[in-house]
Amino acid sequence: MSDQFEIFLTCPKGLEGLLIEEAVGLGLEEAREHTSAVRGMATMETAYRLCLWSRLANRVLLVLKRFPMKDAEDLYHGVLDIEWQDHMLNDGTLAVEFSGHGSGIDNTHFGALKVKDAIVDKLRTPQGDRPSIDKLNPDLRIHLRLDRGEAILSLDLSGHSLHQRGYRLQQGAAPLKENLAAAILIRSGWPRIAAEGGALADPMCGVGTFLVEAAMIAADMAPNLRREQWGFTAWLGHVPALWKKLHEEATERCAAGLAKPPLWIRGYEADPRLIQPGRNNVERAGLSEWIKIYQGEVGTFEPRPDQNQKGLVICNPPYGERLGDEASLLYLYQNLGERLRQACLNWEAAVFTGAPDLGKRMGIRSHKQYSFWNGALPCKLLLIKVTPDQFVTGERRTPEQRQVEREQAEVEVTDNDVAPGKYEKYNKNGNPIKPAPVVIEQPRLSEGGQMFANRLQKNLKALGKWVKREGIDCYRVYDADMPEYSMAIDLYQDWVHVQEYAAPKSIDPEKASARMFDALAAIPQALNIDKSRVVVKRRERQSGTKQYERQAAQGKFVEVNEGGVKLLVNLTDYLDTGLFLDHRPMRMRIQKEAEGKRFLNLYCYTATASVHAAKGGARSTTSVDLSKTYLDWARRNLSLNGFSDKNRLEQGDVMAWLDACRDEYDLIFIDPPTFSNSKRMEGIFDVQRDQVQLIDLAMARLAPGGVLYFSNNFRKFVLEENLTTRYAVEEITDKTIDPDFARNGKIHSAWKITAR
Template sequence: MSDRFELFLTCPKGLEGLLIEEAVGLGLEEAREHTSAVRGMATMETAYRLCLWSRLANRVLLVLKRFSMKNADDLYDGVHDIDWQDHMLSDGTLAVEFSGHGSGIDNTHFGALKVKDAIVDKLRTPQGDRPSIDKLNPDLRIHLRLDRGEAILSLDLSGHSLHQRGYRLQQGAAPLKENLAAAVLIRAGWPRIAAEGGALADPMCGVGTFLVEAGMIAADMAPNLRREHWGFTHWLGHVPALWRKLHDEAQERAAAGLAKPPLWIRGYEADPRLIQPGRNNVERAGLSEWIKIYQGEVATFEPRPDQNQKGLVICNPPYGERLGDEASLLYLYQNLGERLRQACLNWEAAVFTGAPDLGKRMGIRSHKQYSFWNGALPCKLLLIKVRPDQFVTGERRTPEQRQAEREQAAYDQLPDAPQERKFNKNGNPIKPAPAPAVEQPRLSEGGQMFANRLQKNLKALGKWVKREGIDCYRVYDADMPEYAMAIDLYQDWVHVQEYAAPKSVDPEKASVRMFDALAAIPQALNIDKSRVVVKRRERQSGTKQYERQSAQGKFNEVTEGGVKLLVNLTDYLDTGLFLDHRPIRMRIQKEAAGKRFLNLFCYTATASVHAAKGGARSTTSVDLSKTYLDWARRNLSLNGFSDKNRLEQGDVMAWLENSRDEYDLIFIDPPTFSNSKRMEGVFDVQRDQVQLIDLAMARLAAGGVLYFSNNFRKFQLEDNLAERYAVEEITASTIDPDFARNGKIHRAWKITAR
């Protein structure tokens, strides 16, 4: 075989430029870039070295042959012509990967099958021995790439992808591949910072991928030093002595690197479930003396190596899969920006994000940006110098102040000289300035306008809230059409529901406005960002509005009309308390004394709690959901109303048909539409209202009252109901001041027997 080989190094899209620099440094010659690959010439020694030392490549492919092909027969013949007995035994195992199409090959499975057949037929012995297929751990992994009529047949020297270093047996929900993490570190300047003895901190470290990759770079450890199985292990062209020599050299370099005083490398992770898996990964990588992982929130992140030491803060914050998710992450990015400005002055920072618009909200400028791909997701790496002149705050600085900041930055860049004084260009001494006070990022013009509206609404509702003793109310409900959201206060928590923008609105503009509004909310309402919960409300059907959004299981206790109620702000689209129905709940409380109360479609039975508070003789609450009936039980128990308060699980229509009890006071707040698997048929409030009200009125005792309310904006009460019952619309009296801006939030009627 030749002394020099053609190699193809594959990599994630966007890493080609970095990979070609690395590969040339490791000995690759005549190197050229391709999409997601680098091509060049190399000796066997260089090929082994690339397998061992490349931090960026996915695979190292050794080209066996190039040939032109016009059809499947040409493919078979071109592969069959190779002397396969020089590469593997006739009873060995084989795996084939095929990419590309054309020349009569439109199916990669068919292409791989033709390659496999050619190899097997070539190696088949008279005794019937032939290679078998093993897709997981074959003796030889063959790759054929079809490109515009040319077949490139290669042997995969790496075996499994080189990004699989072997230390990360446990990973989080959205892991960053090891070679992508290494590329981000290299772009962020970590090799230079590490060589200077700098520190590294990751405030959102997950299971520690950035930390381990950084530790291996700093300790001069070959990324694949601990790998045991390679694509060349059973290849007959393998040169074991040469491999052992390179492997021994890498082991010696790693031992020498780990013998040095360890750098300060620390990770912090909010999720306690990831701490031990991260520490296990660090231990498997052999870097326990270099890397430590602690539990901690971004909002309290503060690296504390030696006071004068600086370094790199690097992180990969969550991106968010939908706009609503991204919006809820705004505060995470703002917290990160605040911690950088407050705790990491004069450090460098690298933020790898799939949501660069959120990166802009950190209140600090990036001096460089690089594009990457995380799988199919386009991402940006934002490089930041954490210096006062890069802060974006509400402060307007004079030219003299900006000059002072520039001089301070220049001072920080000079080498330490304890016995010497440092001077500016005019010969005047430069005095180290104290760390600047960190201000809130300046709101945009739109954000300030939104903040002004919130404060105006808050002030307008203030007297009413105080007089009525209300601690849960709506403070904004799409007052300005361009800021389409509802904002509710639950004591010292804020619940934000973003309404999906119509198709006529530019999604990018809608996103910018949403971020502007979310930046304004904590400042305008004087509430910590950690207590703002953001959700996205789209057009709902059936029971979708009740589906679980999260699983945090955190309940807050609030009060209303002298009763205590549990709300959950995170796990469901709705919170367990419909604020707009407050007036009708208070009416029920005032009228319930001595009465038998029936609550249909009861949800979390808040109206039943009010009825019990008002002295109801008994309450019965009916709903199809066991989850919400359990919640209702907790609400009743919280107020000491466990006795004489019945909870019934079932389809309301079927339950009413089977019931023979009488009630003095009935409340119905049905959904617009329901198609639960646990009910027969489909409930539609507009279509089924007459049957529902007739069934309920059949259960109403003489002199009793039925209150009927719903939130379907197009709802029209059937005229024929007024022919049989006394019907009075009471909508106006059931709208409190916090919903006065949205008089169509619901409609309500009082219905009695004639």
């Protein structure tokens, strides 16, 4: 075999430029860049060094042969022509990977089969001994790449992908591969910062991949030093003495690196479930003395061990795939920006994100951006210098104005015991000057965001007297007042519940998303609410019981007050909260009319109307709903107010229940869904189609002199005329809409129905 080999290094898309620099530094010659690969010439020593030291490559492929091929027969004979007895034993194990297509081979499995057949046929003995297939841990892993009619046959020296360092046995939901994490660290300048003794902090560290890769770079630890199984271990061309020499050198370098005083490397993670897995990964990597992981939110992490320490803050924020993630992600980025400005002055920061537009919401400009791919997802690496001149604040000022303000704010230090060197400036008398403290300003809202904030504040002021007079602490403050900001915003005491209406298809999704982020940035400032108390959901066009489907599982309830009763709302787990705010006037009407009456609440949901009826002195209440979940919630609402007796909860299909019922009621409330096809009911309920049957069944249960209130929120609903001929019907919609819903007169329709 020759002293020089052609080598292919594969890597994730976007890492080619960094990989070629690394590979040349490790001895690769005649290096050339390809898509997701680097090609060059190397000695066996360099090939081993690449396996051991490459932080960026996936695989190290040693090219055995190149040959032209026109069809499957050319492929078979080209592989058969190799002296395979120089590479493996005839009873060894084998795995074949095939990539590319053409030359009559469009199926990679078929191509791999032809390569395997040629190798097996070459090594088959007269006694029938032959290699067998082992896809997990073969003696030899062969790769054939078909490229424009040329077959490139290679031996995989790495075995398992080199990104699998062996320390990360436990991982989070969306982990970065180790070589991608290393590439991000290198591009962020960490090798330079580490060489200067700088610190590193990851405020969203997950299971610690950035931390471990950073510590290995700083400690001069070969990334694959602890790997025991290699693709060349059972290869007959393997040179054990040469490998032993390189491995011992790497071991000595690692020992020397770890003997140095460890750098300050810290990770913070909000999810308590990831803390121990992260610490376990650090321990397996042998870096427990260098890395510490703590539980903590982004807004509380403290990256500085002392005022003079500088370093790098690096993180990979979540990308967001669930309903309402827009708010949590926006505020996460805002919190990160605030923390950088407050606690990391003069540090450097690197934010790797799949949502680069959110990077603009941190309130700090990035001075460089690099494109990467995380699997199939395009991402950006935002590099930031955390200095005041990069802050995006609420007021536009020139650099000259900022300099004047800093000079004016500087004060002389009169304490003669100040430690030498503590301050860098001195006045003409030689007295030290204390620098002005850095004032952290709120990020400036965009023009659209400021306009939206102004509207919220205007609405809040307009509703203020009414809210105070009526003693209301849950109300709507905005309902798509501005068409380009299509959402509803409700206040629940000191919580904000935002429902984003899905944008029409005619609206550019990027513009809709940008407006949403503008609005979300404005809401906490305009309403003076902490960002952690803003909950966002997206409301699509509804059908059936989608509004009742579970969105999350936090199980967190907030107690609110309305008309002298206490009610439980859940702002996170369902699209609706358990309290329809627009029905407030109807509930208050029921409370006033309920004294001494038998009250029936159909499609009761969480039975808030029944609580009000009980508060108003109802003789009894009966609440019917198909959902056990909401009846349990109703039971809690009633119990919260001390109304456990004489308050029945019935689970069942309302139409079937009414048909079987023989009781009489003095006051009935019906607020049916627009459409329902629950598996627990027979057939399908459509409010427009089935209204007559529903109202007839309910009126049959109405006692003489009783009142039935019928309401629904189907905007196209039309009450059947024949109902008005048989019953006394009065539309009371206008009387059931409070000032906070006055802009949306079609939020619901309501009628008062009595017997003629």
